[in-house]
Amino acid sequence: MSSLPIIVAPMFLVSNPAMVIEASKAGAIGSFPLLNARPATVCAEWLQNIKEALPTEPWAVNFICHPVANARFEEDLQLIERHQPPIVITSLGHPKRVIEIVHGYGGKVYADVANVKHAEKSAATGVDGLILVCAGAGGHGGQLNPFGFVSAVKKFFKGTIILSGSMSSGADVLAAQIIGADYAYMGTRFLACDEGDAPEDYKKMVIDSKTDDILYTDAFSGVHVNVLIPSLLKEGIDPSTLKPREDIDLSHLVNAKAWRDIWSAGHGVTNIQQRESVREICGTLQEEYEAAKQQIIAVQPQ
Known part of the structure; x- marks a missing residue:
C-alpha cells in the first residue's frame, strides 16, 4: 500500500x-x-x-x-x-x-x-x-x-x-x-x-498552457482526446477547421508517430508552473x- x-x-x-x-x-x-x-x-x-x-x-x-x-x-x-x-x-x-x-x-x-x-x-x-x-x-x-x-x-x-x-x-x-x-x-x-x-518543447508548452489551451476532439482517430491547441498550431493545424472523424482508428494507441507532434494534456495543466x-x-x-x-x-x- x-x-x-x-x-x-x-x-x-x-x-x-x-x-x-x-x-x-x-x-x-x-x-x-x-x-x-x-x-x-x-x-x-x-x-x-x-x-x-x-x-x-x-x-x-x-x-x-x-x-x-x-x-x-x-x-x-x-x-x-x-x-x-x-x-x-x-x-x-x-x-x-x-x-x-x-x-x-x-x-x-x-x-x-x-x-x-x-x-x-x-x-x-x-x-x-x-x-x-x-x-x-x-x-x-x-x-x-x-x-x-x-x-x-x-x-x-x-x-x-x-x-x-x-x-x-x-x-x-x-x-x-x-x-x-x-x-x-x-x-x-x-x-x-x-x-x-517528453520533448523539451512539450514540457515548456505544458508549463505555459491553461485550460483554455486544451481541445477535446475526435478528429484524429474517431476517439475523443484532449490535445494542446498550441501543438496543433505549431503543426499548421487550425482547430476551427477540424471535423469529427466518422470511423474509429485505434492504431493511435500503439503508433508513436501519431503522438510525436500532436501533444496531449488534461484540464489540470494549470497547476504545472515549473520544471x-x-x-x-x-x-x-x-x-x-x-x-x-x-x-x-x-x-x-x-
Missing part, C-alpha cells in the same frame, strides 16, 4: 523507468506503457531494472490487451508472466488472459473505462480495480462527471476504484477519496517532470494532501 494514494498514469512516449522508480520510492505508484520500450528486448530490460530497484514498493505497467491493435500482444504477455509486475493496467480488449497470468503470481489487474457500460463489462471479467476516466483527463478523456461515475460504479463493483480526470493537487487527491475512490490517477501533473521523455523532479512533485502533493485533511478537520462543527 502506497503512502500517497496516487498512481502516476502510464503516458505514451513519456513514462520511463526513472519516472516509475522515483514515483514509487516517493510513496506513489509509478507506471509505464509496455509499448514505450521498443523492441521487446528493451522492454525486458526496463522491467528487470524496475523490479531490482523496487523489491517491495508497488509499481505498474500498462498493457494493450487487443491482439489486433497490439502487434506485440503475445510478447508482452510473456514479459508480464516472466517479470511479474505487481499491477497491470489494461486498455482496450478483453483482459481474460492477462488476468489469468497476473492472478497466477498474486498480482492485480486494473482496467481503464470511460463509461458505466464499459465498467460493468470489465467488472464482470474479474478485474481487481477500475480506473474511471472522467472529463478533463489527459489523453483519451471521458465525458462523465466524477461524482456520478463513482456513485454509479460503486453500486455494482466492490473492488479498487481509481479516479482519473483533471486532478493535479493533493487536495484533488483527498477529494477523490472523499467521493469514494481509493486512488487518484494522475498523468498531466507529471508531464513536465525532469525524468520524463520539477518526480520526487519534488510527489513531495508537494503529499504536503497539499495533508494540508487538505487538516483544513477539513478545521471546518468541522464544534
